[in-house]
Amino acid sequence: MTLLSKLKEYHDERLDGQLPPLYAYTPVASIVVLGSDGRVLSPRPISRVDSSTTRGKRGRDMAAPEVKRTSGTKPLLLADDSEYTLGRSRNPDKPDRARTRHTAYRALLDRCAIETEEPAVLAVRRFYERGGADQLDLGEDWDDALKITFEVIFANGERQRPIDLPTVQEFWLSVNAPATATSDQCLVCGERKPVLDRLQTKIKGIRGGQPAGTDVISANSSAFESYGLEASRIAPTCRECGEAFTRALNSLLADERTSLVVADTTFAFWTRERVAFDFASHMRQPDAAQVQALIDSPRRGRSAAIEDETAFYAASLSASGGRAVVRDWIDTTVGSVEESVARWFRLQRIVDPRDEDPDGTHPRPLSLFQLAASTVRDARRDLPVTTPRALFRAALSATPLPLEIAYQAVRRCRAKPRGEGRRGEGSWFDVRRRAALIKLVLLSQEPELTREDYMVALETEHPSPAYHCGRLLAVIEDVQRAALPGVNATIVDRYYGAASSTPAVVFGALLRGAQPHLARLERDRPGAYVNLQRRLEEVMAQIGDWPATLALKEQALFSLGYYHQRAHGRAEMASRRAARDTEPDADDPKTDTGQEHQS
16 A cells, blocks of 8 residues: 555645545536526637646536446536537437436535525526527537536626536535545555545556546455455545545656657656656656766766656556556655666667767667566557556666566568568667667666666677677678679578577588679679678687577677677778768778678
8 A cells, every 4th residue: 555655645745725525627618607596698608628638628627526426326516528518419329318417517506505695506406497509509520528517697797517516516625525434444545434435536547448437446256355345445534534545645646757658558657756856757758968968977976866866656557448556556755766877878778870970989878668668569569568667667666677578679571681671770779679688687687787878789799699699690781782782682581580599500501692692792802802702711710610599689689799799880881881971082992891782
């Protein structure tokens, strides 16, 4: 219950008093304007629809009555859809449902008018006595699913919305008081008081949940029940606490600064006090300059700020039908998170041959979604919730990532070794994301790095033969491209999978196949031949005996070796082109590197 306690703490310190009990900020699309006698002052209701945003298409947010309701009949006082408010059926096949719901709405309104005696509520009551919806001009574009409320203008010019009146708000709370008087110890506040059979409000904003929202405490079958407790009583919660932690979580999920969605996983995070550190932007769309400043902050000797000790909380959430699933909970400090995020970006740094920074000194940082999406073909359909969750925890708390995530990226490398596209920038971006993720996984398991720029770019002295096997495949591909300019499918498209798992079986055939290409280069392009032959010899000298098979970690190193060698070749090619542009007369075929035909 730590999560719920911290959410209630957030509500009490940040949100308490902003909304009346059992109210929520909810989209309201239209306002019917009435006189004090219930007469309609404008047949066309005032529209609050904002088509520029997805949520705004349902109307701008307004504080209005809100409680959990199922498919049964349960009206929301003075702010509901057309079925309840006007008796208009949303489904022509179910006209009786609209009549039943409108009758219940009118009955609740009558009770409110009698108990509160508010003139504004009486005006709404008179509106119905005058004919209700028959007085309105709704037009053909009217959406019966959207909410409607009322505003009353009195003779003195005063304007009142009935739902804003304190007496109406108190009436709404009394109507929705818990039906049970059974007392128990609330697991959130620890006090003994009446507890809810079912929470009265739902969590909204968890990806994959039902449109009406999800329950964070619920049990609807004997498999989830214990000690004879059912529904929400499996975790006894009083009304005040239930509404507080639900409202807090809804507030966090509605704010981009405190939430993040990756495929079917939703993250919520917050701090005990407000701080300057913007965790959300680092995960969602990291800025290279800000990331570099975060990485460099320890070198500048920044003194520990007070906010470093501020508590930082985070939860990973997903939905299972109408229920929220808490998949992870993190309780740490802002200072620890800053250190972990800086490490996260250091470990994912890898050369990007598309940059004007070919040595990889300041490569562009990748977002959490970009890294997670690199493991699957279609992130919207194929990405399991476990991958974003593991990446999120690693970013927050510097925990090692499981090798399984590296294997997912390796598997995509085997399926599409040169990216999802055949050529161009898009395909290189795909390959770089996978390489960055593989490097991140491998180095996250190392207690200390030998040096800060380790594995950012080509490591010619790397101790792993698997890494150099990947380099060798890239060099053999260079030989093929140099000898056969414009070739579409290279040896990589055919042999990457086998070379990355059973090098001893494959590379003998690949090297024999490269000999005719080398002979052709020796005849037609001696400069390219010399450079490529020397590179082959240098890489093979690092391999020694051919590995018979490569385990998972070695396959990951193979992928990095292939990527690093390809990136190094592209950087050399870019450097040579720049030299030719500045010195047009300096071309010398003897210095041909054989890189001109790389994709």
